[in-house]
Amino acid sequence: MITDFTEEEIFRSSSKEELKRLAARGQLIWKGKKIVLDPFTGLEFFYRIVPAGEKYAVHAKMKMGSREEDLSSCEAVFAKGALQHSIFRFWKEDIDPQWLQSRVLDLLELKELIEKPDVPQLIWDCPVPRFKPDPLPILKLKDRTGAFASLWMDYGLQGKHPMKGTPEEIFWEKDLLETDFMKKIVGESHYYCPMDKVVKSLTFLLDVGWTIIDAQGKKVVRQGAADWAAVSQVDHVLVKGKVAYGQHAADVKNVIGAFNRRDRFVNLSESDVGLLDFPAEWTALAEEEIVAEGIAVKRHHVGLLEDITPLPPEYQAAAWEEVLLSDNFLGKLFDYQRKGVQWLSYLFRSRFGGLLADEMGLGKTIQVLAFLSTLKITQPVLIVMPVSLLFNWKKEFEKFVPSLQVYVHRGEDRLLDLEKLKEQKVILTSYAQLRIDRLLLESMDFEALILDEAQAIKNPDSLTAQIACRLRSPFRLALTGTPVENRYEDLWSLFRFLMPTLLGERKEAPVLERVRKKIRPFTLRRTKIDVNLQLPEKQEQMVWIGWDEDQRSFYDQYLKEKRNALVQKVQAQGISSQKMEILELILRIRQICCHPQLVSGEYAGESAKFERVCNDLEEAISTGHKILLYSQFTSVLGFFRKWMEEKNYSYAYLDGQTQDREKAVELFRSDPNIQVFLMSLKAGGVGLNLQVADYVFLYDPWWNEAAERQAIDRAHRVGQKNKVIARKYLMAESIEEKILKLQGVKQSLSENLLEFEGEIQPISLEDLYTLLETI
Known part of the structure; x- marks a missing residue:
C-alpha cells in the first residue's frame, strides 16, 4: 500500500510517470517508511530452473545490470517493480503478478508453465526435458511360446497404448525387426519369431532395455548366472543350485522342470517370470530325475556335470x-x-x-x-x-x-x-x-x-x-x-x-x-x-603274434616234409654238405612266418602277421604319425603296397630297384599326406636321415642286432623331436622265436645263417633240430 491507495489501485491505474511524481513529492510510503525511487536502474525478471529430485524448482529471479538476486530478497514485489531495501525500481516491462513467485513443479506442471504464451525468460541449470516424451517399447507376448507378440508404447505419465506408427514408434519397431521377429498378423498378434530363435531375440531385447510382458501379464526377466553344487549320494549325485533372475533366484530343479515341460518361462513371483536361456550343457540334466532336494544324476552320468559344476571329490582325478x-x-x-x-x-x-x-x-x-x-x-x-x-x-x-x-x-x-x-x-x-x-x-x-x-x-x-x-x-x-x-x-x-x-x-x-x-x-x-617327456628317446617293443589256423597248418606241414628229407641227408652225408639246403629251408619257413604266399602262390588263407601289422599301420596313420616299415623281402613290401592302394593311403617306397632314392626320401620327409615309408633292408643302406618318423615297424627280424639298431636309428637321429617307438613283429612258437632264443648264446651262428655273410659255422644235429623242430 502506498499513501492512500491500495496496491491494486496503484499498479493497475497508475503510470510510471505518476509514481515518479508521487515519489518526488515524498508521498510513496511502505509500512510507514518513505520509499526512494530509482528511475534509472531497470529490473529484468526471469526464472532459473534447477532439478529437485524427480521434480523441478522454478526460482523467480531479478537482475540489475550484472547482479542477480532472488526475488525473495525483496520487501515487496509488484507488477510495476520491486521494493528492495526501501528503494523502488521498475521492471523493464510490466510483470503479471501470477509469475512473481518461486515454485516446485513436476514434469507435467512444468510443461504447462512453459507452454503459456507470456511465460517469462527461462534459464536452465539442467538438461531441458523432453516434454513430448519419446515412447519406450513394450513387447506383449500373446502365447506361452513367446513366438507371437504385439508392440505397445509407454509414454510415461501419458500412459501406454498400442503402436500408432509415429516416427518415434517406428524407430523402435525397426529395432524389433532387426531381431528374428517379423511382421505377421495372426489374430491379435502382429509379429512372429521362429520358435528356435525366440530366446535369442527376447534376450537381446531385454539386454537393450526393452520391457517384455508374457501372455499372463507378467514382466519377463533376463536369466543371469547360476550357482551349482554337486553332492555324492549312495546311488546318485545330487545337484542343487539357484539361477539368478534380476532380484529373484529360481531353484535349478524348477528351471529344469520348466525346460522339461517345454515352457519358455519359469515362474518367479506374482508379477515376474524368468526367460529360460538354456545352455547346451544343461540339457543333459533334463534326462535326470527331479527330486525334492534337487536333481538326482545317475552315478555313471557324472561326466555331464563337468562343464556345469565341480564334481564331488570322489569323482575327480585327485580321488x-x-x-x-x-x-x-x-x-x-x-x-x-x-x-x-x-x-x-x-x-x-x-x-x-x-x-x-x-x-x-x-x-x-x-x-x-x-x-x-x-x-x-x-x-x-x-x-x-x-x-x-x-x-x-x-x-x-x-x-x-x-x-x-x-x-x-x-x-x-x-x-x-x-x-x-x-x-x-x-x-x-x-x-x-x-x-x-x-x-x-x-x-x-x-x-x-x-x-x-x-x-x-x-x-x-x-x-x-x-x-x-x-x-x-x-x-x-x-x-x-x-x-x-x-x-x-x-x-x-x-x-x-x-x-x-x-x-x-x-x-x-x-x-x-x-x-x-x-x-x-x-x-x-x-x-x-x-x-x-616321460618316454625314453627310443623304445623297442617285441610284438608276439599267434597263428591263424590255416597258416599254422601250412607251416607245420611244410616244415615236416622238408625237415624229414633234410635230416635224412644230413645223417647220410653230413651237415657240411647240406649248407645250402639248411639255409634254403630256414629262409622258406621264415617266409611262411611273413606270409605263406611268399612260398606258395596257391595259399588262400590269412597271414596273422600281415593282418596285425596292417592293423597297427591303420592305427598309427589315423593318429597322424609317420612310420618306417622294413622288410627283407620286396614281395612283402608288394603286399603292403597293394593294401595301401586299396585303402587310398599315400606312401613312399624304396628298394634296390628304386632309381631316385633321394626323391623317395624327400617325399616322405616333406609331404604330410605321406605317412608310411616302405623300405627294404638292403636298399635302406646307410646315411638316410628320416627323423620325421616316430614309429619303426620291423616286419621280419634279421637277427643282426647292429643292423636292427641301424634301421631304427634312421628315425632316431639328432634333430628328432618325437620319441621313437620301434616294434619288432615275431610269430609265436616258430623259427623266429627259436632263433631269438639262440641269439644270445650263439650270436655268430644266427648271423651267419640268416644274413648269408661269412662262412657257416659247424653246428650239431642238436642245433639243427632246435632250429627246425616242429612246435
Whole structure:
C-alpha cells in the first residue's frame, strides 16, 4: 500500500510517470517508511530452473545490470517493480503478478508453465526435458511360446497404448525387426519369431532395455548366472543350485522342470517370470530325475556335470588313490602308466566300466597286468582278443606277473568242464573261440571282463558284440588304440558292452558333444605327445603274434616234409654238405612266418602277421604319425603296397630297384599326406636321415642286432623331436622265436645263417633240430 491507495489501485491505474511524481513529492510510503525511487536502474525478471529430485524448482529471479538476486530478497514485489531495501525500481516491462513467485513443479506442471504464451525468460541449470516424451517399447507376448507378440508404447505419465506408427514408434519397431521377429498378423498378434530363435531375440531385447510382458501379464526377466553344487549320494549325485533372475533366484530343479515341460518361462513371483536361456550343457540334466532336494544324476552320468559344476571329490582325478602294486608284479611303470593303473582301480572300486584307449606303443597291456596284480581274484578274469594276440598276452603275463595262473582257452584240448574252467584265475581266449563256446562262457561269472582290440565289437549287430554284452561281470574294460570318439556307432557299441545304459537306446539321435561328456570319466586316452617327456628317446617293443589256423597248418606241414628229407641227408652225408639246403629251408619257413604266399602262390588263407601289422599301420596313420616299415623281402613290401592302394593311403617306397632314392626320401620327409615309408633292408643302406618318423615297424627280424639298431636309428637321429617307438613283429612258437632264443648264446651262428655273410659255422644235429623242430 502506498499513501492512500491500495496496491491494486496503484499498479493497475497508475503510470510510471505518476509514481515518479508521487515519489518526488515524498508521498510513496511502505509500512510507514518513505520509499526512494530509482528511475534509472531497470529490473529484468526471469526464472532459473534447477532439478529437485524427480521434480523441478522454478526460482523467480531479478537482475540489475550484472547482479542477480532472488526475488525473495525483496520487501515487496509488484507488477510495476520491486521494493528492495526501501528503494523502488521498475521492471523493464510490466510483470503479471501470477509469475512473481518461486515454485516446485513436476514434469507435467512444468510443461504447462512453459507452454503459456507470456511465460517469462527461462534459464536452465539442467538438461531441458523432453516434454513430448519419446515412447519406450513394450513387447506383449500373446502365447506361452513367446513366438507371437504385439508392440505397445509407454509414454510415461501419458500412459501406454498400442503402436500408432509415429516416427518415434517406428524407430523402435525397426529395432524389433532387426531381431528374428517379423511382421505377421495372426489374430491379435502382429509379429512372429521362429520358435528356435525366440530366446535369442527376447534376450537381446531385454539386454537393450526393452520391457517384455508374457501372455499372463507378467514382466519377463533376463536369466543371469547360476550357482551349482554337486553332492555324492549312495546311488546318485545330487545337484542343487539357484539361477539368478534380476532380484529373484529360481531353484535349478524348477528351471529344469520348466525346460522339461517345454515352457519358455519359469515362474518367479506374482508379477515376474524368468526367460529360460538354456545352455547346451544343461540339457543333459533334463534326462535326470527331479527330486525334492534337487536333481538326482545317475552315478555313471557324472561326466555331464563337468562343464556345469565341480564334481564331488570322489569323482575327480585327485580321488584316484595311489595304488600299491603287488610284489608279484615285476615290471616298472612310467608315471602316466601308474596313473592308468590308479584309474583302473578307481573304476573297479566304483563298479564302473572303462575304455583304455592309449595310443599304440604306450603300454595298455602292462597297465592291465599291473592292475590285475592288485586284485584278490575270487572268480576268473576273462580277457578276449584276436587270436594273433593270445601268445603275446601269455608272454606278457609270464614276464610281468609270472605268479598269476594263466590259461589259454583255445584248441581241441581246451577245458569244456564248467567247474574246471571256474578254477582258473585268468582265462585268455579269442573272439572266434568266444563265438564257439558262447554258451559255456555265458554261464560263468567273472571278476573282470576285458576286451583287447575292442573295435572287434564296433558293429553292434555282430554276433561277437552280442555275445560280449551277454557275459557277466561287475567290471568291464575295453582296450583299443584306435580313436573312436567321432564315430557314434562304434562308441555306442563299445559302451553298450561297458555300461549298457550310459548312451541310451541306439535309435536315439546322438548329440556328439553330450556323448563325449558322458563317456569322458570312463575313457582314458593318452597320445605320445601327451606323455612325450616321460618316454625314453627310443623304445623297442617285441610284438608276439599267434597263428591263424590255416597258416599254422601250412607251416607245420611244410616244415615236416622238408625237415624229414633234410635230416635224412644230413645223417647220410653230413651237415657240411647240406649248407645250402639248411639255409634254403630256414629262409622258406621264415617266409611262411611273413606270409605263406611268399612260398606258395596257391595259399588262400590269412597271414596273422600281415593282418596285425596292417592293423597297427591303420592305427598309427589315423593318429597322424609317420612310420618306417622294413622288410627283407620286396614281395612283402608288394603286399603292403597293394593294401595301401586299396585303402587310398599315400606312401613312399624304396628298394634296390628304386632309381631316385633321394626323391623317395624327400617325399616322405616333406609331404604330410605321406605317412608310411616302405623300405627294404638292403636298399635302406646307410646315411638316410628320416627323423620325421616316430614309429619303426620291423616286419621280419634279421637277427643282426647292429643292423636292427641301424634301421631304427634312421628315425632316431639328432634333430628328432618325437620319441621313437620301434616294434619288432615275431610269430609265436616258430623259427623266429627259436632263433631269438639262440641269439644270445650263439650270436655268430644266427648271423651267419640268416644274413648269408661269412662262412657257416659247424653246428650239431642238436642245433639243427632246435632250429627246425616242429612246435
